[in-house]
Amino acid sequence: MTGTDPAASARLAELMRDEWGRLLALLVARFRRLDLAEDGLADAFEAAARTWPTDGVPSNGVAWLLTAARRRVLDRLRSERVLARSMPLLEVEAGLAARAQRVMADAGEPLTDERLRLVLLCAHPRLSPEAAAALTLRLVLGVPTADVARLFLRSTPTMAARLTRARKKLAGETFALPRGPELDERLAVAADVAYLAFTAGYAPASGDHVVRGELAGEAVRLVRVLRETRPALGVVAADDLDALLALVLLQHSRRDARVRDGALVLLPDQDRSRWHQDEIAEALELLAPLAAAPPTPYLLQALVAAEHAIARSPGATAWDRILARYDELLTLADTPVVRLNRAVAVAEVSGPRAGLDALAEVALPGHRLPAVRAELLRRAGDDDGARRAYDAALALCTNGAEHEHLRRRRAQLA
Template sequence: MNEELLRELVPAVIGILVRRGADFASAEDAVQEALIRALDAWRDDPPRDPKAWLISAAWRRFLDATRSESARRGREVAVDAEPPPGPASAVDDSLQLYFLCAHPSLTPSSAVALTLRAVGGLTTKQIAQAYLVPEATMAQRISRAKKTVSDVRFDAPGDVATVLRVLYLVFNEGYSGELDLAAEAIRLTRQLAAGFDHPEVAGLLALMLLHHARRAARTTPDGSLVPLAEQDRSLWDTRLIAEGVDILQAALARDQLGEYQAQAAIAALHADALAAEETDWVQIVEWYDELLALTDSPIVRLNRAVAVGEADGPRAGLKALSELDEKLPRHRAVAAYLHERDGDLVTAARLYREAAEKAPNLAEKEHLTRQAARLNQKLVSGDHG
């Protein structure tokens, strides 16, 4: 049984249970129980109608839980028989589930966990393993998240920008343990795009595909980072690039520019260059200007400084960088790169070393340490070329 196809049914099944009268938290629990049963029971004998099987199994689980709770409180069970499904749109229910799981009242980590479980159909154990936390800790996080949104109307209007931020958070976790979160984020964004015609949803999907296309070239076999300019572009997935560009062009044609479309346009320009020296840095700077007009983000300004350094020379890049707070993440790494481009190897080596000390992860720390060592070796040997 294809687990991914099975998990695609989860949002619609939760929606149907809610339409039948279950509260969101109970419906989500019941569907999770049914999903776990299905993964085992369907291995050798999958049903003809997987969705109907899941609905039936989850509804029975909900009824059992309701009866058990009612008996514990000495009350009669309010719901005794399975009602007809009634008119309910699986697409609409799935969309509302995205909005609910990314509700603004939730912390980003809680929204991510709830989205992966209720929309993605992942088990608590899988999510915990992906985020390297104990299963009990993740279970508490999900339980608190469900309690937080328990009073939110299931059909209340949602904020698509919040949903997209949550999906992008999932994507940026990349690959962890046995779970490919980047691929899972792409799957969920495809699912969202299929039921919600919005240019920024398309923009995010295009951005994910364009970034994911370069994945095989980003690291060496031993896990070392490979900078974009040094990547083997023959390893890039041209099929994903073509799909991402097509989706982006259709979104841009609607003339409703958003931050994800602008980021995807920058990624597309990188993907379009057959070699690093063919990159259209002037146009990339223009897209960063568009992105700044939308977000005014200091991180965008930092990335723009790199692009300016490539388009107009390292000193222009350093001038743009001088306007930014030195405490910004990766500020020293960018400064080191631009100083190296400008021929100041002593300053560049020192900044690479300082950047390594503040690196957010081991792979980046090792990469920056190697850059510092490389420049120091040049200085010792007298090779400043």
Template sequence: MEEAALRELIPAVTGVLVRRGADFATAEDAVQEALIRALDSWRAEPPADPKAWLIAVAWRRFLDTVRAESARQARELRVEAEPPPGVAATTDDTLQLYFLCAHPSLTAASAVALTLRAVGGLTTRQIADAYLVPEATMAQRISRAKRTLSGVRFAEQGDLTTVLRVLYLVFNEGYSGDLDLAEEAIRLARQVAALTADEEVSGLLALMLLHHARRDARTTPEGSLVPLAEQDRSRWDTTLITEGVTILQTALARDRLGEYQAQAAIAALHADARTADETDWVQIVEWYDELHQLTDSPVVRLNRAVAVGEADGPLAGLAALEQVDAAVPRRIAVEAHLRERAGELDRAARLYADAARAATNLAERDHLTRRAARLHQQRVNGPG
């Protein structure tokens, strides 16, 4: 059985243990132990019922933990009598587990880490490697998150909006080391989409698929960034684009627009253009107007300024950019792009250099530095 398919079972198994009387933190640890044993012992011959195997092993591990804690004898008596197999297995607790891991009492970083471990089934080391932090640091972060949730009832209703925000944070981490967080986020989003017909869940899944479809074209073999307008569109994954557009159209047909659907609609318009010149920028501006009404986000205003610059010219884009606070990340880079398009090469070169110094991502810093150098060279040598 493949590891990804095995991890699909983790939320349901954890839910069974919690409903049998295990506290969330101990149940999650027990399921992790069962997962490690499964990965080690199933290589030759997986069991006929993998879920039942995981439940049995995790439950035994939980009981062993409880028995080992002499100070908790009363609790041991309460859970000693194991329920008949299958009593809790008919209830799918996956969505409730998402709610718990994305609880508003947690920081964004803690919610992401706990979701990847308790719902995604990833080990602490895998998560630490993905976020480029020591394993001990990530273990402390997850432990603190569990302690924070110690008084939260498992059946307490959670916030789906927070769950989606956590999944989007995971997706935006992209690829790190051996773990592809973008693909992991898509897998988890598919799981949530299977549990609820909420339009924004579909919108987020569509958005992820449409962005992920362009992944192979975003960088050169050397790792340099390739702007959207310069990407080789033959390298875009048309299967993911088709799936994303289909999911989005179904969600939009319900006429309950949300921010992820609007973002996905913008991504779909980019995907629909055979070349950069064929992009329907006018319609993209209209979608940004919708998105601005939904979120009033400075990042949305920034991206809208780029779209206005493409639809109505760089001067119109610069006018729209004036409505964006100077402290918004990437604002300097956007102004540099618009100044370059307006023919203000000296000023654009200086702004690209400023944006490069402010960039936190090495690939982005390199890209902006190259832009500044190109304009400087063009200024020295002339347009020829």
């Protein structure tokens, strides 16, 4: 941010984090062009960075940014000589600002949540599911490109190129809601996107934070929006959306206990009195009717999280039931992450050597595989092997809090 006023810069950074997605969705809804909306909003934030530190922060920063972005889009339309054709799609500035405030105040209203519309636009059938998810994370929730890349196990340059191609494929697409089977498919993609966004907030791949509470909370809200619109838009399996909401609630309920004095606190060491019991209760209520439902990946993961939530202490955790859930999950979604988590459960049930044997089947980029291996080697009494595994994990870890945690764990071996 340019300028000399720290308060102005901080306010603008807050608006970029919290309101980018809503503002972008409103602009796309009015102008029907993702490229113009994104460029106009970026120009508006740049203008605010130049002027707010000297002129002062406006009383309604959201409306200021929306108005500035709208003017820049109109300038672009004039230069492209398409303003006359676009006029029926535009509203007067006052009406647009009022609409912005209504959306800000009632963002969860079924069928009128503009960010949900933008999510469904990003879930366009022209895009692969991975491209749709990546574009939504980047545009709607503002997840950094590097973190999106790590979520999909891609390099940052590769993901940046894919995001650019995805934007181009959506150029000129309508912002209207799809109908019928196409809507069903897009809602299913949107559910996957919401969970990926939650993962980016709950366990950030980079930066210094243990958890990005705002992003994780926004992803929980997006799941609620999808679930609430289900009766009107219908078609994503009702049980699966209930299971997904239960899963993110159970994991999100531990957010305060995952940090102590800025440091990462692993599940066995967390103060369970800091878990949000209201969210746990809501999740367990959602899961109760699903006991006899056909298993799905979201349901099985939610049942694993529920085992941790109902255990009064780490030693009371039913690891045998957790392992059985992971065995079942492997038949539905045999992924490296599932195998990694299963190996942890194996170690709890049968000891660290059995867990290490299970890890031998896992191939996963990043630091988490060597980090888990280091912990199991440590528990097995192989300090030299644990040091080497910690070193490998430290070399790959780009999250500051996790890096410090690994460094401390390695130092304890000495």
